[in-house]
Every structure is written in C-alpha cells, then in structure tokens.
Amino acid sequence: MKAPERTHRKFTGLVFLGSVLLASIGNVCAAASAPPSVLWIMLDDGRADTLSCYGRPWADTPHMDRIAREGVRFETAIVQNPVCVPSRTSMKSGLYAHQTGIMAMGKPASTPGRYRSRSLNRYPNLLKAWNNAGITLENVGKVHAFREDWRQLGDAPRFLDNRGRPTSHLPPEWHRRLLSVVRTKTHQWMIGGLLDVPPGQIRTARLGDLALGRLREVVRSPNPFFLRVSFHAPHVACSTTPSWFVDPSRIDLPLPTPEEILGKPRYERENIHVYSGAPHLSREEIGLARGTYYGMIRAVDREVGRLLSVLEQSGRLDNTIIVINSDQGFQLGEHGNWKKRDFYDTNVKVPFILRAPGLLPPGKVVTEPVEMVYFLPTLMELSGFDPPAGIRGRSLLPLIRGEVREWRRACFSEHDHAEDAYEELQRGGGRRVMVRTREWKLVFFMDERVPEEDGALYQLRNDPWEQRNLYGDPAYGGVVAELKRMAREWDRGEPRSQNR
Numbered sequence: 433m434k435a436p437e438r439t440h441r442k443f444t445g446l447v448f449l450g451s452v453l454l455a456s457i458g459n460v461c462a463a464a465s466a467p468p469s470v471l472w473i474m475l476d477d478g479r480a481d482t483l484s485c486y487g488r489p490w491a492d493t494p495h496m497d498r499i500a501r502e503g504v505r506f507e508t509a510i511v512q513n514p515v516c517v518p519s520r521t522s523m524k525s526g527l528y529a530h531q532t533g534i535m536a537m538g539k540p541a542s543t544p545g546r547y548r549s550r551s552l553n554r555y556p557n558l559l560k561a562w563n564n565a566g567i568t569l570e571n572v573g574k575v576h577a578f579r580e581d582w583r584q585l586g587d588a589p590r591f592l593d594n595r596g597r598p599t600s601h602l603p604p605e606w607h608r609r610l611l612s613v614v615r616t617k618t619h620q621w622m623i624g625g626l627l628d629v630p631p632g633q634i635r636t637a638r639l640g641d642l643a644l645g646r647l648r649e650v651v652r653s654p655n656p657f658f659l660r661v662s663f664h665a666p667h668v669a670c671s672t673t674p675s676w677f678v679d680p681s682r683i684d685l686p687l688p689t690p691e692e693i694l695g696k697p698r699y700e701r702e703n704i705h706v707y708s709g710a711p712h713l714s715r716e717e718i719g720l721a722r723g724t725y726y727g728m729i730r731a732v733d734r735e736v737g738r739l740l741s742v743l744e745q746s747g748r749l750d751n752t753i754i755v756i757n758s759d760q761g762f763q764l765g766e767h768g769n770w771k772k773r774d775f776y777d778t779n780v781k782v783p784f785i786l787r788a789p790g791l792l793p794p795g796k797v798v799t800e801p802v803e804m805v806y807f808l809p810t811l812m813e814l815s816g817f818d819p820p821a822g823i824r825g826r827s828l829l830p831l832i833r834g835e836v837r838e839w840r841r842a843c844f845s846e847h848d849h850a851e852d853a854y855e856e857l858q859r860g861g862g863r864r865v866m867v868r869t870r871e872w873k874l875v876f877f878m879d880e881r882v883p884e885e886d887g888a889l890y891q892l893r894n895d896p897w898e899q900r901n902l903y904g905d906p907a908y909g910g911v912v913a914e915l916k917r918m919a920r921e922w923d924r925g926e927p928r929s930q931n932r
Contacts, residue, residue, distance in 0.1 A: 449809070454575065464746035467565065467815040468788065469752040471743070472660040473646075473736055475729070476574055476667040477772065479761030480509070480781045484731040490682040492730045492853070493757050496785070498755055502794045504832055508845040509757070509903040514772050514779045516759040518847070519575040525555045525692035526825030529846050530923065534577075535671065535863065536855030541883055545850060545863055552809075557581055557737030558808040558825075561817040564612075564660045566861060570650075570708050572643040573662035576759070582660075585646050587637035592669040596622030610671070614717045614724075616709030616770055618856070622669035623770055624721030631673050636665050636728065640735030647739055661739065665728040666762065668771070672727035676909060680719030683726065686897050687718070695901040696767065697875070697886045699860065700774065701847070706856045708771035718765045725764060729750045750789045753814055756780040757807065766897065773847060773857065775866040775875045778843050778900050788814055800839045801830060801870060843868045850881065867915045867922075873898065874915040878923070887912070 473496075475482070484491035485500040486507075512522040513529045517537040522529050529535050532555055535545075557570055557578040571582040589601040596613050606629055614624035629636060643661040650657040693701065693711075705711050713721070736756075743749040761779040763769040772779050782804065786792055791814050806828050809819035813827040831839045845868075848860025862879035876887035887903040889912055902908045 435847065439552075460619055465816075467562075467567070467654050467817070468791075469650075469656045469748065470562075470658045470660075470738065470755065470811070470815070471752050472658075472662075472755045473732075473739075473757075474574075474660060474662040475732065475756075475758035475783070476662070476664050476668060477734075477760065477762040478729065478758035479778050480783045481778075482666065482726065483756075483783050486783065490678055491726055492678065493733040496756055496783075497734050498740070499736075499756060499787045500785045500791070504786055504792050504796045504798060506784040506798045506802055506828075508777075508799070509782055509784035509804055510780050510801060511758075511760045511782055511804045512845050514760050514775060514845060515847060517576050517856060519804070520758045523807055524557055524559060524577050526558055526805055526809055526819065526823035527555060527556070528805065528824055528844065528922075529862075531555075531601075532922060533822070535846065535848035536851035538851050538858075541848070541850035541858070545848060545879060545881055552846070555821055556823065558812060558819065558823075562815070563818070567656055567658050568661070569648065569658050571660045571662060573611065573639050574664055575662065586642050588635045588664075590644065590669070592622065592629065592667045592671060594622065595620045596625060596669045596671070612720055614713070614721045617712055618706055618709035619854075621709070621771065622671065624717070624724040625669075625671045625675050626677060626724070627671045628674060630730070631675050634671075634673060634676075634731060636663055636731040636735060639663060640738060643735070644738055644742060646783060647742050651748045661735075663732050663735075665732050666725045670724045670728060671726050672731060676727040676730045676731065678726040679725045680723040683719070683722045684763060685722065686766055686899070687715075688899070692899045693768055695887050696885075697901070697903075699849075699864075699877075700767070700769070700888075703856055703860060704774055704905055705768055707769070707773065707854050708770040710763075710765055711768040713765065713770075714793060719743065721770075722764050725762065732769070740807060745861050752786040753791075753811065754785075755807075755811065756783055756785040757804065767896075773849070773852070775845055775847075775864070775873070777873075777892075782864065782870075786810070786814070792842055795833065798828075798831060799832060799844050801868065802839060803833070803843045818918075826840065842918050842922070843865075844919070846878075848879075850879075865919050865923075867919045869915075872911055872915060874903075874912060874919070876916070878902075878919060889915075 480486045481488040483493045511519045513519045515537045518529045518534040521534045569582050572585045591602040609627040609628040676810040805825040809825045810828040845866040848863045849857045862882040865878040867874045873890045876885040888901045889903040890898040
C-alpha cells in the first residue's frame with residue numbers, strides 16, 4: 433500500500449470566538465491518488481481485555497488478534513469520558529468533553545456547572561474529511577454523535593430490552609429459551625444470561641450479515657470505501673448462546689474485599705455502588721455475567737473473521753485500513769461495581785488496533801499511554817488528510833514511527849455526574865476528573881459545586897487492579913499536588929510535554 437498524497441487535502445474554516453471553537457469543514461481538493469479504504473470495527477462497552485491479545489487467556493478472539501499481529505496495537509488507550517455519547521463525541525471531534533460541553537448522557541443538571549451542553553454543529557466532525565473527498569461514510573449498527581453525516585445501512589433489531597424482557601422482535605416460540613438471567617439490583621439491567629437460539633440468529637450475527645452484504649458490494653468497485661460496523665456487544669442486555677458462553681472457572685478477575693471497599697471514595701460507596709446494583713451479587717451470578725460478557729465478544733470476533741475473508745477473497749485486504757476500538761469499557765464486579773461511569777482502567781482503557789500494510793509496521797505494540805482523542809487525527813493522516821488546527825487531538829504516527837520518545841505526561845478523562853440520567857448519581861455529584869500517568873492515577877471532583885474532592889490515588893505499577901487508595905496518605909501528598917497541577921493545566925488547555 434503506497435502512502436497517499438497529503439498536501440492537497442486540508443480542513444479549512446476553523447475559527448475561534450472567545451474560548452469557543454467554531455468549526456466548519458471546507459471542501460477537499462481532488463486527490464492525486466485515492467486514499468485507502470477503511471473498515472472500522474467498533475465495540476459498545478468493550479474493555480481492552482475482551483481481546484486475548486491484551487493478556488486474558490480466557491478471551492477467545494483469534495481474528496481480532498490476527499489484526500493486532502499484522503498491525504499496531506496500543507497497550508493503553510484511554511477514552512476521554514467513561515460513557516458512550518460524550519466519549520464518541522470527543523473521539524469524532526478531536527476535542528475533550530469539557531470543550532464540546534457533552535459531559536454526560538442523561539439530563540440537564542439542576543445546578544448547571546461550568547460546562548454546559550452545546551450544539552454539536554459548532555464543532556468539527558473529523559469524519560467529514562472523507563465525505564468531502566467524495567467517500568460516503570457508511571455505518572451498520574449503532575450510531576452516536578453526528579448522525580447526519582453517516583449513511584445508515586441498517587441495524588439488527590434486538591430480541592431483549594435492557595432488562596432482558598422480550599421485545600416484539602423475539603419470535604414467540606423462543607420466549608421460553610431465555611435461561612439463567614442475572615440482573616442488577618437497582619435498575620434491573622440484564623448483565624448475564626443465555627438465550628438458547630441458533631448462534632446465527634443472535635443480534636451480533638444478524639448485524640454481521642448486514643455488514644457482510646454491504647462489504648461484498650463495495651469491494652466490487654475499485655473506489656475507496658469507508659464502512660463502520662458498530663456492534664451493540666457487549667452492551668446490556670448481556671446475553672449469549674451456550675455455544676459462545678465462556679466457562680466462568682477460566683475467568684480470573686478479582687473480587688473486592690471489605691477492606692478495599694472501605695478505602696474507596698465516598699461517592700463510589702454511596703452513589704456509584706447504588707447505581708451499579710452489583711455489591712450484592714453472588715459469586716455464581718458474577719460468574720454467569722462474566723462468562724456472558726466474554727462470550728458476546730467471541731461472537732463479535734466470528735463476524736470480524738467473516739469480514740476479513742471477504743476482503744481477502746476480493747484482494748482488497750492490504751489496501752484497507754482496519755480499525756478496532758470501543759467507546760469505553762465495562763465493570764465486571766471489580767471494586768463492587770458493574771457497568772460504567774467510573775475511572776478504573778477496566779472502564780476507561782479500551783482496545784485500539786490499526787492495521788495498514790505499507791503504512792504501519794506489523795506487530796508493533798505501543799506501550800506509551802495514549803488518548804482516544806488522537807484516533808481520528810491518526811486515521812486522517814494515514815488516509816492523506818491533514819487534521820484541522822485548533823483541536824487537541826493529533827496524529828500518533830510520530831509515536832508509532834519512534835520519532836518521539838514520550839508522547840504525553842498524562843492521559844485525562846472526565847464526567848459530570850450532575851448531568852447523569854440517574855438520581856442516585858446526580859445527588860452530590862458533579863464533574864469528576866481522572867489524571868493517569870504510567871505510574872499514577874488520580875481521580876477527584878474538580879467542581880465548585882462539590883465541596884469535597886473525595887479523591888482516589890493509585891500507584892498503577894504496584895497496584896494494577898487499583899485496590900489500594902493512597903489519597904489520604906501524607907506520604908503521597910506531593911504526588912497528589914503534582915497530578916492536580918497537571919489537571920489544571922489540561923483544563924486550561926495548557927498541556928506540558930506534548931512530546932519529547
């Protein structure tokens with residue numbers, strides 16, 4: 433694959449008005465050489481260790497592991513918000529959540545904070561680069577943020593709602609085939625269960641059929657395409673078939689001790705634990721839910737394998753950039769939590785893989801922590817487009833090529849619980865911020881509406897599961913002060929040590 437020409441494709445029209453970025457995407461000149469095609473595989477609530485290449489032997493993902501072996505895998509890729517809509521908005525705009533104002537997924541706060549939701553059309557959708565080059569953005573499955581810029585090719589109706597109740601799409605004769613359901617206590621979300629139907633009839637497989645049909649059509653043309661396959665897995669309602677289910681006895685993930693829970697921030701103990709509804713689950717229920725979650729990813733991997741086969745058979749595999757990522761992760765009972773809205777690595781660390789023969793080195797693992805705000809600027813440069821000035825995201829190609837020895841001193845994530853959809857999170861909640869370096873992670877309320885910072889500090893090298901909160905230990909006061917300083921600089925748009 434030859435590197436496409438870049439100098440003639442640029443975004444134009446970015447303007448600043450005060451502190452608010454106004455963006456309009458200009459026309460893209462005719463290309464001297466066509467950009468490569470793009471196949472973007474996106475998970476929904478898929479944490480990094482759902483793929484076995486991230487070190488979990490019970491994860492069964494041979495096809496996605498193959499893409500990692502033949503491309504670049506980022507060991508630590510951090511999302512900028514631990515909830516889908518603000519995370520995807522940040523990812524597609526190259527801006528942090530506090531810049532877009534999309535800080536949560538819920539409802540307006542009764543006491544508005546410093547950052548209020550703003551209209552998305554005031555911010556650049558980086559994907560317009562392909563539209564402006566004459567390449568239609570096509571999507572199968574879930575769409576969040578900038579919906580109008582996608583040509584939606586369809587979705588697979590769900591058989592179960594988030595609580596695991598049959599929808600009108602579940603054939604009546606299958607109503608009795610839902611086995612061993614596990615639900616959370618507070619909101620009754622279905623987080624585990626077996627649906628004893630043919631594997632080819634589950635939602636992931638039906639969505640894969642739609643994507644496969646479209647991919648077979650577009651590869652017949654020599655023109656470049658951009659196809660995103662946005663799976664709903666492993667989002668609730670979490671269910672899989674017995675054939676995909678992963679034996680819970682193989683899954684070695686920690687469970688919290690009473691001592692760990694007592695050391696957690698007050699807001700986690702009194703608010704997030706209520707929201708997640710997980711502390712009272714039995715070991716058997718946790719095992720069933722975990723086996724279901726990893727089983728859902730096994731089903732996704734099978735569909736990825738089918739898509740790879742079409743690309744190989746058509747001769748288009750090596751002229752197609754393949755991306756795998758997710759909007760955020762998912763808690764599986766660690767720390768007494770389930771689902772999302774916290775800042776543990778199991779929730780903010782996602783899979784991030786890029787395969788582009790001739791443009792990227794095969795088999796490279798980037799260990800430097802990176803943020804997903806850099807994803808689309810990187811994909812743009814690979815495709816021959818120049819990211820616009822004025823956004824916080826930049827291309828990761830200098831890091832991949834070894835042209836810099838350190839990318840960023842820290843990664844950042846944030847969420848405004850005052851705008852959540854759940855009353856138990858709004859009460860006493862506000863903007864929580866995470867600062868993560870290679871060694872340290874600090875989480876605290878950075879919000880004038882919340883009187884206490886209610887912090888957590890973890891030394892990741894010695895405590896990778898984030899079980900021992902060091903925030904109140906005077907011996908680490910200097911570390912806390914330094915991480916807070918970095919958070920303030922980031923908040924002001926003054927990050928130090930961009931790359932060195």
